[in-house]
Amino acid sequence: MAFGGxxxxxxxxxxxxxxxxxxRMQTARRRVDRTYPYPTIAATLRTVYRSEGWRGFFKGLSMNWVKGPIAVGISFASYDAIKSALRDISLTLTT
Known part of the structure; x- marks a missing residue:
């Protein structure tokens, strides 16, 4: 479990x-001249790096480290619970 985490x-x-x-590309608003501030992946990479430096690429990562294991834990627990319930239902229907 530790290695998986x-x-x-x-x-x-x-x-x-x-x-x-x-x-950034999904949430960008069009400019008045109907162009996008982030037209390509390369342009977006350049813009983020120029305006925020390398740290701009990792904004919010610490919150993902917090919520990621919680989400995976809930997903695994739900999967195991549903699998057990379906197995029990299957066994009762076949006997």
């Missing part, structure tokens, strides 16, 4: 900059 945290940290880029 560590792997998840490492993967989340590695992919978080692309999540920042995706979020």
């Amino acid at each position: 560590a792997a998840g945290a490492l993967a989340q940290t590695a992919s978080y900059p692309l999540d920042i880029v995706r979020r």
